[in-house]
Amino acid sequence: MKIATYNVNGVNGRLPVLLRWLEESAPDIVCLQELKAPQEKFPEQAIRDAGYNVIWHGQKSWNGVAILARDREIKEVRRALPGDPEDEHSRYIEAIVDGIVVGCLYLPNGNPVPGPKLEYKLRWFERLTAHAAGLLQSGLPVVLTGDYNVMPTELDVYKPERWVEDALFRPEVRQAFKNLVDQGWTDALRKLYPNEKIYTFWDYFRNAYGRDAGLRIDHFLLSPSLDSRLAAAGVDKHVRGWEKTSDHAPVWIELADTAV
DNA sequence: ATGTCGTTAATATAACGA
Numbered sequence: 426m427k428i429a430t431y432n433v434n435g436v437n438g439r440l441p442v443l444l445r446w447l448e449e450s451a452p453d454i455v456c457l458q459e460l461k462a463p464q465e466k467f468p469e470q471a472i473r474d475a476g477y478n479v480i481w482h483g484q485k486s487w488n489g490v491a492i493l494a495r496d497r498e499i500k501e502v503r504r505a506l507p508g509d510p511e512d513e514h515s516r517y518i519e520a521i522v523d524g525i526v527v528g529c530l531y532l533p534n535g536n537p538v539p540g541p542k543l544e545y546k547l548r549w550f551e552r553l554t555a556h557a558a559g560l561l562q563s564g565l566p567v568v569l570t571g572d573y574n575v576m577p578t579e580l581d582v583y584k585p586e587r588w589v590e591d592a593l594f595r596p597e598v599r600q601a602f603k604n605l606v607d608q609g610w611t612d613a614l615r616k617l618y619p620n621e622k623i624y625t626f627w628d629y630f631r632n633a634y635g636r637d638a639g640l641r642i643d644h645f646l647l648s649p650s651l652d653s654r655l656a657a658a659g660v661d662k663h664v665r666g667w668e669k670t671s672d673h674a675p676v677w678i679e680l681a682d683t684a685v
Numbered sequence: 686a687t688g689t690c691g692t693t694a695a696t697a698t699a700a701c702g703a
Binding site: 437438 | 688689690691693701702703
């Protein structure tokens with residue numbers, strides 16, 4: 426089974442690119458982030474016509490997350506992280522698909538720093554970490570995937586020294602990611618490629634893609650039972666080179682039916 | 686500091702967030 430995550434940066438403006446990629450890569454389950462569309466403006470029919478069931482949590486202008494599944498039922502579990510009823514951002518949606526708990530997340534960016542946006546990011550991280558602990562304790566197979574807006578290590582940044590003060594790479598943010606992973610999650614891409622330069626995002630500025638000035642900020646965290654089924658993983662980097670493309674590339678994993 | 690997008694206010698550009 427192939428599971429993918431893709432920050433589309435505007436689901437309606439990106440629809441031709443999204444449909445082209447869905448047809449080309451044919452993932453079974455897809456997590457989308459940055460829909461940038463209100464609930465009623467999500468292109469549901471186009472997604473269904475492409476062969477996918479879908480649930481989504483929209484928001485006008487910003488954020489927004491969705492889970493797609495081909496030939497599989499999507500049983501929604503929740504559409505927000507617990508822990509802050511005041512939080513109006515559409516950044517998390519969770520469902521059970523094929524017996525797997527799929528958490529689709531769009532972690533706050535946190536810039537500029539210092540300031541309230543970094544504080545919100547760190548609070549959101551704490552809520553995610555608390556929720557993730559419960560998911561691990563459930564013993565169910567769980568994948569937590571999406572745009573984490575964190576480069577976990579220097580290997581994940583084209584020029585680390587330039588990013589030390591940025592909210593995507595500040596020490597406390599990297600530590601928050603490490604605290605989460607250290608609960609017992611597997612960073613799927615890094616497990617299969619421990620020493621490779623892997624990027625999932627290239628800024629629109631300064632020909633970043635052409636220079637391969639990228640960042641690895643979209644991640645797959647796997648619970649132990651899924652870790653044992655991890656067969657392959659990758660980034661559909663070429664999609665970042667298409668016309669009218671997102672600043673992120675799709676990332677995917679392949680799970681075997683049983684432990685590998 | 687700069688650069689470029691998508692979105693939304695409004696119907697032309699400029700803001701905001703990333």
